[in-house]
Amino acid sequence: MRTRNETGRLGEDLAARLLENEGCRVLDRNWYGPGGELDLVVHDPVDDAVVGVEVKTRRTSTYGTPHEAVTPRKVRRLRGLLAAWLAAHDVHAAAIRLDLVAVELRDGRPPHAEHLAGIG
Numbered sequence: 001m002r003t004r005n006e007t008g009r010l011g012e013d014l015a016a017r018l019l020e021n022e023g024c025r026v027l028d029r030n031w032y033g034p035g036g037e038l039d040l041v042v043h044d045p046v047d048d049a050v051v052g053v054e055v056k057t058r059r060t061s062t063y064g065t066p067h068e069a070v071t072p073r074k075v076r077r078l079r080g081l082l083a084a085w086l087a088a089h090d091v092h093a094a095a096i097r098l099d100l101v102a103v104e105l106r107d108g109r110p111p112h113a114e115h116l117a118g119i120g
Contacts, residue, residue, distance in 0.1 A: 011057025
């Protein structure tokens with residue numbers, strides 16, 4: 001059985017690969033700012049957007065789905081973190097956005113990752 005950190009790292013690796021396969025470029029991983037961490041920051045060339053990505057990985061549904069873990073309070077915190085990231089980096093784009101990549105790691109099944117754009 002994986003530790004919580006190993007599970008989170010695997011989910012972030014799968015999310016980064018999924019986003020890169022969709023054409024995004026990873027700009028930052030595990031960036032710590034005031035009040036928390038941004039799992040991924042990517043550039044989406046389709047929308048010319050800098051995107052803060054929350055990665056939620058679950059092995060079971062005991063604590064709900066990955067989607068249910070992103071509350072309005074968490075979205076507010078992620079907005080503040082993305083604003084802080086943008087202030088700390090010389091990166092310019094036409095838009096900014098928050099996305100979720102929900103990863104499910106079930107025993108005996110292949111990993112499943114779903115990208116939801118524009119969560120808040």
